[in-house]
């Protein structure tokens with residue numbers, strides 16, 4: 005089946021046409037910078053394509069995507085549409101899109117203010133261009149809904165959970181679900197007898213403890229700000245720092261939001277970049293703050309992995325994925341070197357060789373397994389969509 009996968013972000017629309025039989029993308033691309041200097045960049049069966057656009061809204065961007073698919077003679081072959089949704093609130097699994105689902109997504113806008121309105125527009129616009137096709141929403145939070153109460157509750161007054169739905173939701177669920185499924189296959193174990201930790205390390209970073217195929221804990225929380233050090237996000241900090249900066253520097257809510265989401269993480273620590281490639285290279289050349297950024301990133305990740313291990317009866321494998329997890333041998337080495345208490349021992353040769361496009365073991369034989377598995381969220385969205393059709 006051919007599925008159009010749409011990922012409407014805060015100022016972008018990414019798309020892919022996935023053939024679920026071959027599990028390959030026939031076409032993929034994105035509209036970037038919606039609202040100012042937008043452009044479309046795509047590749048398809050006929051050719052690659054790049055053009056400036058005048059896309060003021062997400063609706064304009066979806067129009068440009070369907071125009072491109074028409075030009076590539078792909079539009080008629082599409083049989084269903086799958087949408088990536090950042091926050092699924094109460095949803096525990098993927099859902100066929102109805103007007104009730106769209107209304108619910110709009111109703112939880114406060115949970116992900118930049119993303120949920122974009123998702124709702126994407127669904128409504130796709131319905132216009134593909135009125136007869138089934139559409140399915142796949143939520144980043146759904147996989148984490150199996151977390152037990154002890155893992156998802158914050159120790160704040162219980163009424164705030166009951167009345168405001170403030171709890172830990174977790175994100176990157178589609179990626180954690182995809183790579184944990186692949187890991188179970190790779191290990192040749194039964195899902196009901198497999199215990200994993202998956203580390204999705206991209207611009208955003210999160211790790212999850214997966215017991216018998218189900219998530220039992222994860223590092224992101226009410227929002228994708230909690231947990232690990234990320235490209236520009238701080239991850240967990242003492243919340244009292246916010247009160248302190250408010251009192252000493254007069255930072256208001258918006259300034260603090262900007263500080264923790266956009267100016268922190270690798271960028272804030274290194275003063276150089278949010279990009280791990282730049283930070284790693286600068287660290288290797290002796291840049292002091294880049295060295296610090298890399299060290300904090302890897303140590304905090306190892307510390308969180310250690311914490312997540314406590315949610316499992318044993319650990320069969322640690323999985324690295326995402327742009328950093330798949331490509332950065334340096335990060336993987338440092339993380340495993342911080343995890344010797346769990347028995348991990350890196351095989352340096354395998355660590356250097358394995359990576360993008362190849363799933364592979366990077367730990368020494370006879371020691372706990374560490375594996376790289378490239379993520380493929382689009383494929384999982386397409387497969388979930390097909391399952392409903």
Ligand code: ADP
Pocket residue numbers: 205206207208235278279280281282284326327328331332333
């Ligand atoms: P997103 O979360 O936006 O999907 P990615 O999963 O593509 O992002 O991950 C982006 C991160 O991956 C960036 O920090 C980038 O520096 C890092 N990355 C990509 N390639 C490499 C590499 N060869 N070495 C180290 N880091 C890399």
